[in-house]
Amino acid sequence: MWTQIMVKGDGELPEGMLDMEQYRMPEDETLAGLLEQYTAAAHKTEESVAVLPDLDRSVPLPRTPWSPPETVHWSARRILLHLIRETAQHAGHADIIREALDGASTTAQR
Template sequence: MTTATATTTATELSDLLGTLALHRGFLRHTARDLTDEQARQRPTASELCVGGLIKHVAETERSWLRFAIGGAELMEMPDYSSDQDRDWGADFRMVGDETLEGLLAAYEETARETERALQDLDLNTAHRLPEAPWFESGASWTVRRVLLHLIAETSQHAGHADIIRESIDGQKTMG
C-alpha cells in the first residue's frame, strides 16, 4: 500500500469511526440523568425503551464487528442455542437486574473493542452475508459497508430513544 493510499484509508476510517462516535454520543446523551425505572419505561405506542435500545445497539455492534472480523460464521450469537429459543423482544427491554449504568458501561466497552479491532482490518475486506430473508441471497458486505450500517443503525435508534425520552420527561437530545 502506498503512503497516499494508507493515509486516505486512515482518514476514511477516522471519519467513519468519528461519525459512529457522534451518534453513539447522541444515544448516550438521551439517557443522561434517567433512573433505571425511567430507562425501562415504554411511554409510546412502541415496545421500545431507552435502556433496551442501548442494549440492542451494543449487541448489534458486537455482532457486526464479529462479522467484519470473520464473516457470517463468527457473527452468530454464541449465547443462544437457536433462534427459535431466543426471546427477541428481550433484546429491546431491560430485563432482570439490568441497570442503565451497566448497559452504558457495556456499550462503552463495545465501542472501544470496535475501534481497536477496526484499526487492524482492511475496509475493502468482504464477507458473504448470512442467509436471512432481509439480505439479498449470496450478497457480500465489506468492512466499510458494515461501518456504514452501524452508523445508520445507531442513528435510527438514537432517534427512537429521543422520542421516548421526550415522552418520559420532555427532555430532548437536541433543541
C-alpha cells in the same frame, strides 16, 4: 455481532444474533451496567477495525430467514456505516420517547 461478521468474514451467523431478547433490558440490569457494556462494545469495535487490512474488505453476510436467495457481500466500510446509521436511528427513537415523557426539546432555542 456485526464486528464478528466483519472480522471473521466466514458468512456464519454469530450466536444469539437473532435473539430478540437481547434488545430488552433485564429487570436486574442497571443503566450504569448497560453503559459499561456499550463502552466495551465500542472498544471492541475499534479493536476489530484496527486488525482489518482495509475497509474495502468484502465479507459474506450471514443467511437469515429474510435473506435473498443469493449470498450478499458487504464491505467492512458498509458494515461500519450500518452500525452508525442504526445507532443514530435508535438514538432518535429514544429521544422521541424521552421528549414525550419530559416535554423538553433538544432543539436549540434562538
